[in-house]
């Protein structure tokens with residue numbers, strides 16, 4: 712190829728954002744690992760739909776880099792400060808925690824199953840009580856227990872998973888909580904909001920003041936009955 716034509720093609724390629732190394736026909740530089748595009752990646756035909764494989768790689772990088780845990784810890788530290796500031800001002804202070812992707816991490820399940828929520832395998836996984844503690848939430852939990860703030864777990868897991876869930880909470884270091892509320896088998900609403908908010912209402916009816924409610928889904932937090940709510944990041948799934 713003529714030199715001027717090569718130079719012209721290279722300039723065009725650079726203008727289009729193509730890696731000059733590829734255009735030059737060189738091997739990829741191993742010191743520069745291939746990274747997925749940034750989060751503003753545009754999907755097919757210019758739509759805003761992200762590419763599923765790219766998103767999976769981004770989630771793995773978010774987890775493996777420690778950034779996910781760091782983001783959670785910043786939020787749970789804020790929640791701890793609110794408990795600290797308010798706990799003495801009410802007679803029965805309380806903390807409400809969701810379980811999955813809030814207190815306990817299902818990372819190993821999702822990583823092993825390519826992020827698919829498969830009813831059979833995920834029920835089997837949950838019944839094995841192998842979830843690990845999410846560190847930021849663990850710190851918040853221990854702070855609450857040490858300061859006589861009552862801790863209530865409210866989860867969309869069904870009542871049939873009670874024994875496995877109690878065992879998993881214990882295995883992961885959550886000891887000393889006041890109560891664990893699981894979704895009744897008969898609850899059929901598509902959204903958990905009705906179950907979770909009515910459970911918080913019942914807790915407050917017993918004289919508790921829920922100072923802090925923490926969850927990874929907006930539906931964990933909607934419906935009131937908490938002084939402050941804290942939403943943790945979860946890029947893996949959405950629950951109404």
Ligand SMILES: [Mg+2]
Nearest residue numbers: 809811812927
């Ligand atoms: Mg959750």
